[in-house]
Amino acid sequence: MDSSKNIFEVNLDSSENILEVNLDSSENILEVNLDSSKNILEVNLDSSENILEVKNLSHVYKGSVRGIKDISFALKPGEFVIVAGQNGSGKSTLFRHLNGLMRPQSGEVLIHGKAVIKDISYARQKVGMIFQDADCQIVGETVYDDVAFGPENLNLPRHEIEKRVEDILTRLNMWHLKDQTPATLSGGEKRRLAIAGILAMNPEVIVMDEPFSNLDYPGTLDLLSLIQSLHESGQTLLIATHDIEKVIYYATRMIIIHEGRLAADDKPDKLLKTVEKFGIREPCASKLGSSKAILPWHS
Amino acid sequence: MAQLNPLLYRFGTSVLFNLDVRCKVASVCLMSIAVAQADFTALAFITSLLFIFLHISGLTLSELAHDLRYFFVFLGVIFIVRSIVTPGTSNLFTFFIPGITVSMEGIIDGAKICWRFMAVMIMGTLFSATIRPSDLKGAVEWFLKPLPFIPEKRAGVMVSLFIRFLPLILQKAGEVSDARKARCVHLQKSPFKRMAGVGIPVLEKIFRSADTLAAAMESRCYSDERREKPFHPSGNEPYFYTISIVILIITVIY
Ligand SMILES: Nc1ncnc2c1ncn2[C@@H]1O[C@H](COP(=O)(O)OP(=O)(O)O)[C@@H](O)[C@H]1O
Ligand SMILES: [Mg+2]
Numbered sequence: 001m002d003s004s005k006n007i008f009e010v011n012l013d014s015s016e017n018i019l020e021v022n023l024d025s026s027e028n029i030l031e032v033n034l035d036s037s038k039n040i041l042e043v044n045l046d047s048s049e050n051i052l053e054v055k056n057l058s059h060v061y062k063g064s065v066r067g068i069k070d071i072s073f074a075l076k077p078g079e080f081v082i083v084a085g086q087n088g089s090g091k092s093t094l095f096r097h098l099n100g101l102m103r104p105q106s107g108e109v110l111i112h113g114k115a116v117i118k119d120i121s122y123a124r125q126k127v128g129m130i131f132q133d134a135d136c137q138i139v140g141e142t143v144y145d146d147v148a149f150g151p152e153n154l155n156l157p158r159h160e161i162e163k164r165v166e167d168i169l170t171r172l173n174m175w176h177l178k179d180q181t182p183a184t185l186s187g188g189e190k191r192r193l194a195i196a197g198i199l200a201m202n203p204e205v206i207v208m209d210e211p212f213s214n215l216d217y218p219g220t221l222d223l224l225s226l227i228q229s230l231h232e233s234g235q236t237l238l239i240a241t242h243d244i245e246k247v248i249y250y251a252t253r254m255i256i257i258h259e260g261r262l263a264a265d266d267k268p269d270k271l272l273k274t275v276e277k278f279g280i281r282e283p284c285a286s287k288l289g290s291s292k293a294i295l296p297w298h299s
Numbered sequence: 300m301a302q303l304n305p306l307l308y309r310f311g312t313s314v315l316f317n318l319d320v321r322c323k324v325a326s327v328c329l330m331s332i333a334v335a336q337a338d339f340t341a342l343a344f345i346t347s348l349l350f351i352f353l354h355i356s357g358l359t360l361s362e363l364a365h366d367l368r369y370f371f372v373f374l375g376v377i378f379i380v381r382s383i384v385t386p387g388t389s390n391l392f393t394f395f396i397p398g399i400t401v402s403m404e405g406i407i408d409g410a411k412i413c414w415r416f417m418a419v420m421i422m423g424t425l426f427s428a429t430i431r432p433s434d435l436k437g438a439v440e441w442f443l444k445p446l447p448f449i450p451e452k453r454a455g456v457m458v459s460l461f462i463r464f465l466p467l468i469l470q471k472a473g474e475v476s477d478a479r480k481a482r483c484v485h486l487q488k489s490p491f492k493r494m495a496g497v498g499i500p501v502l503e504k505i506f507r508s509a510d511t512l513a514a515a516m517e518s519r520c521y522s523d524e525r526r527e528k529p530f531h532p533s534g535n536e537p538y539f540y541t542i543s544i545v546i547l548i549i550t551v552i553y
Binding site for chain 2: 121136
């Protein structure tokens with residue numbers, strides 16, 4: 001049953017003895033998982049509203065035909081969404097609307113039903129943004145100062161700021177670096193710091209624009225494990241990338257942007273075989289026809 | 300980045316790092332006035348004092364020289380111009396063009412001015428290497444608060460942003476210059492073309508990075524009304540005030 005507003009899905013997989021029922025009527029989600037191998041019956045009834053809603057968003061750059069056109073989607077708590085698209089497809093332009101760095105020409109972005117442009121401070125606190133260029137987004141003179149920057153802007157009491165910075169640096173294994181100058185950190189550590197700075201503001205959604213660019217292998221592994229643990233802790237994530245292979249294993253959903261328009265929006269495994277026509281490289285495992293189409297990038 | 304820019308703040312624990320920011324600002328102001336008045340004896344004294352501070356703050360002379368190398372060109376120009384335009388009785392030699400003569404007074408005057416500039420630059424380097432831009436913002440606000448009609452928060456933001464951008468500018472200039480060297484820019488003989496070749500890409504890069512930096516700061520709710528760190532006097536402030544004031548008085552009286 002799929003009538004645009006109501007999705008009813010039953011998966012009975014006898015090989016693994018899993019019964020899964022998903023009822024999604026845009027605002028109400030009923031999820032039943034029966035896993036007899038572990039004897040677990042799980043019922044999730046989630047009637048929570050969307051955290052973030054993008055409605056018919058358009059923004060075409062002045063004197064150009066490029067930009068984004070008529071994009072709509074909504075994010076539910078805990079989702080991990082990849083926004084995929086080739087360079088120049090409009091991912092960064094889309095993201096800059098999510099916290100009010102850019103204003104829509106038409107359409108709107110809502111956070112908990114509230115328009116971003118009506119309350120920009122609220123939007124910026126709820127939507128934490130990580131930029132592509134790690135060097136240019138670090139504003140503190142030491143690691144500690146950089147993490148404190150956001151909470152200081154929120155005018156939190158001094159003891160609360162100190163507590164948050166300490167908690168987050170400890171959680172991300174960076175407490176020993178607290179007095180270092182950010183310029184001396186490795187690529188992976190810089191990315192970690194950028195995320196720490198955002199986490200200190202307690203955002204509901206973390207938005208990352210091409211977080212893997214310019215990262216070496218250890219840096220990529222480091223970032224991947226951080227992203228994975230954020231996702232496991234229930235953090236809602238939106239990650240833009242032209243290279244889906246690294247994160248697709250963990251993602252719960254994929255949105256494809258092509259020439260400024262939303263070209264597809266579905267579970268990652270459903271879209272795998274179609275990505276190449278949008279200029280996105282299909283992950284190796286899937287290309288080689290692995291029985292399990294999606295494998296972790298690093299095993 | 301192998302070598303850090305000395306203008307970049309780095310965490311340290313020496314006397315200068317722990318000094319209350321307000322005291323640092325006040326001392327630098329007083330010392331700058333003193334330097335502007337100073338003659339050779341006073342300059343020698345102030346410079347040796349600065350060298351001591353450079354040393355205990357962990358900045359080396361070669362680092363300093365490397366990063367101020369373009370500034371030396373500027374000093375050279377000033378020196379030449381000064382020695383030519385200063386009228387004097389003891390003309391050392393005259394160029395072929397009549398009227399352009401180099402005098403002893405001119406050379407002494409040029410040397411004094413260059414030395415003063417140098418002292419101010421070293422002071423500036425020490426200042427920006429040991430101060431956090433965010434603390435400086437607090438200090439600027441604190442000083443401007445009693446003055447009427449001055450939006451002290453705005454001024455504080457401007458000063459701290461400027462200091463934040465400075466290392467970025469130098470870093471970008473270094474990158475562009477390296478990229479050009481890698482493509483044999485030394486074969487280009489015209490100094491004007493060489494300058495323009497560095498200047499234009501550097502400006503473009505600076506604007507781009509400044510754009511990202513501004514967006515990143517905005518994304519983290521940056522505003523005038525943010526909670527600043529409280530001031531932390533280290534207890535050494537009275538010494539610094541005394542030294543600066545004494546130096547100023549001596550140079551002014553001279
Ligand atoms: N400031 C701008 N002015 C004009 N065109 C722009 C500007 N920024 C981006 N564009 C164009 O808009 C399109 C989308 O850019 P962008 O959102 O950065 O894509 P992506 O992040 O997916 O690589 C590109 O074709 C780009 O050239
Ligand atoms: Mg982009």
